[in-house]
Amino acid sequence: MDLDDGFVELVRVHGSAIRTYLLRLTGSPAEADDLGQDTFLRAYVALRQFSPSRRRSLRPRAWLMSIATNVWRNDLRSKSRRPVSAGRVEEAGLGWPDDQPGPEERATATVDRKALVDALATLPERYRAAVIMRHVIGLSYAEVAEAQQCAVGTVKAQVSRGLAKLREALETEESMLKEVMT
Secondary structure (H helix, E strand, O other): OOHHHHHHHHHHHHHHHHHHHHHHHHOOHHHHHHHHHHHHHHHHHHHHHOOHHHHHHOOHHHHHHHHHHHHHHHHHHHHHHOOOOOOOHHHHHHOOOOOOOOHHHHHHHHHHHHHHHHHHHHOOHHHHHHHHHHHHHOOOHHHHHHHHOOOHHHHHHHHHHHHHHHHHHHHHHHHHHHHHHO
């Protein structure tokens, strides 16, 4: 199989996970699509320079997550230098499909999802990326560590701290809602 055929298969197999990961990081479907294209472009350029034996030894999912994380971080840096008005993270949660039956359940699920997206957006980037890779994309700790280029123990700590901060943020929001309701 040549590089082009193999690359098409790589995109087919991993494209959805990369887009989901980038969507959760950015909160914007359009931005996730753009960053996903940049991720696969960089992957293709890198693969062209790799020897066939190095290509065979790659763990593609973790390698692509690493590239996607770097593309996202570079995008954040460039945006901080020249801020642009774009779709907000809050808006991303409103359009997600919901399988819950009934309007009450749908309203509750939408509010819960929006709260989770809002809380996720407040996490520092190292915690946010680790939590999304582990719990949204479903990577193992070892794969997240490879993607983040750090030790497995570091990833476990990042995920644990990220989840603790998420719980804290969600509990704070819940207590504020209860206060408003009473």
